[in-house]
Amino acid sequence: MNNLKLMEILSRVPLFKDLQPIERESVLKMRAVFTPIKAKEVFIKEGAHEPWFYIILAGKATVTHRGRNIGSLVPGQFIGEVGFICKEPRSASVMAQDEMVVMKIDYEAFRKIPVRIRESIKDKIISGLVDRTLQLNEAVYKKDEEIDKLNTRIADYEAEAENRLPGRKRNR
Numbered sequence: 001m002n003n004l005k006l007m008e009i010l011s012r013v014p015l016f017k018d019l020q021p022i023e024r025e026s027v028l029k030m031r032a033v034f035t036p037i038k039a040k041e042v043f044i045k046e047g048a049h050e051p052w053f054y055i056i057l058a059g060k061a062t063v064t065h066r067g068r069n070i071g072s073l074v075p076g077q078f079i080g081e082v083g084f085i086c087k088e089p090r091s092a093s094v095m096a097q098d099e100m101v102v103m104k105i106d107y108e109a110f111r112k113i114p115v116r117i118r119e120s121i122k123d124k125i126i127s128g129l130v131d132r133t134l135q136l137n138e139a140v141y142k143k144d145e146e147i148d149k150l151n152t153r154i155a156d157y158e159a160e161a162e163n164r165l166p167g168r169k170r171n172r
Contacts, residue, residue, distance in 0.1 A: 003025075003028060006028055006034070007021065007024055007025070007028065009057055010024045010027060010028070011024065012076065013055060013057070013075075013076050014076050014124065015055055015076075015078060015121055015124045015125070016121075018120060018124075019117060019120060023114070023116070023117050023120075026113055026114055026117055027113065027117065030105065030109045030110070030112070030113050033103070033104045034057070034101060034102075034103055034104075035101070035102050035103075035104050036099065036100070036101055037059070037096045037099070037100040037101070037102060038096065038099060039096055039097065039098045039099050040095060040096060040097075041095065041096050042093055042094065042095045043061075043094055043095070043096065043102070044079065044080055044090050044092070044093055044094035045090060045093050046064075046065065046066070046089075046090050046091065046092050046093040047089045047090060048083075048089060048090045049083070049087075049088075049089055049090075050080070050083060050084075050090065051084065051087075051106050051107040051108070052080065052084060052104050052105055052106040052107065053078055053079065053080035053081045053083070053084035053104075053105055054078060054079050054080050054094075054102040054103065054104055054105075055076075055077075055078045055102060055103040055105070056073055056074065056075050056076065056077050056078070056079070056100060056102055057075055057100075057101045057102060057103055058075055058099075058100060058101040059075070059096060059097070059098050059099055059100030059101065059102075060072060060073060060074055060075075060096075060097040060098060060100070061073040061079070061094050061095060061096050061097055061100065062094070062095050062097055063079070063092050063093070063094050064092060064093045064094075064095070065091065065092040065093075070092065072097070073094070077128075078125065078128065079094055080094070081125045081128070081129070082129070084105075084107060084110075085122075085125070087107075
């Protein structure tokens with residue numbers, strides 16, 4: 001892929017959207033690797049220690065935690081940022097749904113880009129983490145509501161069964 005095409009792609013990626021063209025050129029010069037990933041390939045393994053994160057340029061991926069599907073990723077999104085920033089083991093596995101192209105950014109290369117660019121990217125990563133946290137909180141809230149409804153139904157069924165037992169008065 002030539003630099004002009006890569007610049008066009010980077011201008012559409014939310015992580016780099018606010019950067020000036022000259023700043024996007026700095027990103028291109030960074031030791032990032034534009035990597036193809038085959039369909040069904042697991043490119044992040046839960047528990048692994050890796051000094052990079054990925055920005056999806058093309059294709060879709062599935063995220064799993066402890067073998068359970070917890071989300072999907074599409075072009076423009078990034079993944080692996082928690083392990084990258086905190087130097088912690090990967091909290092989930094990620095598998096390509098179809099053929100993908102990703103930008104793989106390692107820690108050392110990231111540290112060498114100009115501070116303004118690095119801070120802009122960090123701010124976008126933080127914003128993305130906040131969005132994910134809000135989405136997860138909403139999902140937990142919905143699950144709690146579902147559990148409450150199920151508990152109410154169980155209590156209703158138990159009361160109904162209790163009233164149907166021989167020797168019990170029916171509440172009518």
